[in-house]
Amino acid sequence: MSPDPEGIRIGEALPLEGTVALVTGAAQGIGKATALRLAADGAIVAANDREPSEALEEVAAGCGGFAAAADVSDPDAVAQMVALIGESLGPVGVLVSNAAYMSMGSFTEQDEADWWRQVDTNLSATFYLVREVLPGMRRLGRGRIVFVSSEWGVVGWPNATAYAASKAGLISLGKTLGRELAPENIITSIVAPGVTDTPSSRSTPATPECRSKR
Amino acid sequence: MAAEDNDASIALVTGAASGIGAAVVARLTGRGWKVAGVDLRGSETDLPLVADVADRGAVREAADRAARQLGPVSLLVSVAGHYEMFPVSEIGTERWQRMLSVHLGGTRNACAAVLPAMLEAGRGTIITTSSELALGGGAEDAHYAAAKGAIIGFTKSLAAEVADRGVRVNSVAPGPTDTPLLAPDSPWRDPAFLQTLPLGRLVSPEEVAETVLFLAEEGSYFCGQVLSPNAGAVI
Numbered sequence: 001m002s003p004d005p006e007g008i009r010i011g012e013a014l015p016l017e018g019t020v021a022l023v024t025g026a027a028q029g030i031g032k033a034t035a036l037r038l039a040a041d042g043a044i045v046a047a048n049d050r051e052p053s054e055a056l057e058e059v060a061a062g063c064g065g066f067a068a069a070a071d072v073s074d075p076d077a078v079a080q081m082v083a084l085i086g087e088s089l090g091p092v093g094v095l096v097s098n099a100a101y102m103s104m105g106s107f108t109e110q111d112e113a114d115w116w117r118q119v120d121t122n123l124s125a126t127f128y129l130v131r132e133v134l135p136g137m138r139r140l141g142r143g144r145i146v147f148v149s150s151e152w153g154v155v156g157w158p159n160a161t162a163y164a165a166s167k168a169g170l171i172s173l174g175k176t177l178g179r180e181l182a183p184e185n186i187i188t189s190i191v192a193p194g195v196t197d198t199p200s201s202r203s204t205p206a207t208p209e210c211r212s213k214r
Numbered sequence: 215m216a217a218e219d220n221d222a223s224i225a226l227v228t229g230a231a232s233g234i235g236a237a238v239v240a241r242l243t244g245r246g247w248k249v250a251g252v253d254l255r256g257s258e259t260d261l262p263l264v265a266d267v268a269d270r271g272a273v274r275e276a277a278d279r280a281a282r283q284l285g286p287v288s289l290l291v292s293v294a295g296h297y298e299m300f301p302v303s304e305i306g307t308e309r310w311q312r313m314l315s316v317h318l319g320g321t322r323n324a325c326a327a328v329l330p331a332m333l334e335a336g337r338g339t340i341i342t343t344s345s346e347l348a349l350g351g352g353a354e355d356a357h358y359a360a361a362k363g364a365i366i367g368f369t370k371s372l373a374a375e376v377a378d379r380g381v382r383v384n385s386v387a388p389g390p391t392d393t394p395l396l397a398p399d400s401p402w403r404d405p406a407f408l409q410t411l412p413l414g415r416l417v418s419p420e421e422v423a424e425t426v427l428f429l430a431e432e433g434s435y436f437c438g439q440v441l442s443p444n445a446g447a448v449i
Contacts, residue, residue: 075307107372108329112270115322119314123360127302127310134303156370156438164367165318168348172363175351180302 025099029198091136229294233393250280267320373438389444412446
C-alpha cells in the first residue's frame, strides 16, 4: 500500500493564518524570535513589551500586527491592552507569556520590592493575561497558551529565589490550566529553556557567577 | 538528629493551630522539641504567637520573641496556608494576590525571619510546605497550585544558596490530606475521587508530620528536595 500523499493526520493543527497571537516581552530575545516565527506561519502578532521602543516597533512591523506596550504586572494595563488588541485585530487565539524580570541576589540581602517584582512580572502577570484572553478564546472555541518558564524553575538556583519561585509557579499554573481548559480546546503548555543566548542573559553579570556556584 | 540529642531543639511552626501544622507540633513536642507556634489564633504550643504570616513585620516579631523566650530557633516548619477552589475565570486579582502573599509570602517571611540567626550559628533546618497539586496540577486550583509551585522553586533555590553554610532546606508536598482545609463537601473527600488514588484514601496529618520529622531529624542528607506523601496522587 502506498503512503497517503496528503500525509497521516495525527492531530488537529491550529491554523495560524489569520490567528491573532499575543507575545509578551517581544522586543528582544525569545519573545522577538517567537513573534517573528508565529508571523512566518501566518499569525497576526500583537507584540508586547513594557515600554514603547524602536525595537518593539521593528518587531511589530515584521509581524503584520502592532506594538502593544504595557506593563504586564499591572492587571489594569493588561486588561486595557487585551481589549485594544481585541478591538483592533480580533480575539487573541494564541498567547505566549514570555515577559520576565530577573534580579539575582542573596535571599537575606535582596530588596524585598525587587524580589516581589520578579514574582509580579513573571507569575502574576501570566495569570492576568490568561484571565483577559480567555473570553476571546472561548468565543473562538479554541486557544493555545504557552508559558515561558525556565530551567531554573525546574531545578532552582542559588541567589535566584524569586526568579526560580516565579518560574516554578508558572509550571504548576500551566499544569493546572492544562487540565482545566483542555476540555474547551484551549491547550496550555510550558517551555522551560536553559540559559539562552539573548540580550538579557548577555547583560546579566550574575550569570557567570551562578555558574561557578555550581 | 533527635531533639534530645542536642541543645538546639527550638522549632518555629507556622499554621500551628490546626491540621498539618498541629500534627507537626504534636510530633515534634513528643520528640522533645520546644515549639513556638504561629497562627491566626492561639495554638497548643510552648509559645503560641498570633500573627498573619503574610505580615512580614509580625512574623519577624514572632520569630524574635521565640528566640528570646525559648532560645535560638534551629528548625522552621512553614505550614500556614489556606485552600479554596475556583475556576480560573473566577479568581479575581484579590484572591490571586492573597493566595500568593499567604503561601509564598508567608514562607518567604518566615524564612527571612529565622535565616540570619541560623546562618550565624552555622546550623538550621527549614521545611516548607508545597502540595501535590503543584507537582501534577489540578483543575480549579490555579492560584493555589501556582503559589505552591512557587514554594518549590523557592525551596530549591534557597537550599542551593545556604547549604554550604549549614542550613538545610527541603519541602513536603502533601496529597489531599484529612484536615480542616478540606470542607466536608470537598470533592477531595468524594469516595469516587478517592477510588482514583492508588492507595484509595486521604493522607492523615500525622503522616505528613512524620515526613516532616524525618526531614528534621534524620534526613541530614536531604537538600533541596520535595517529599510528597500523597497516597499515590502523583507518582
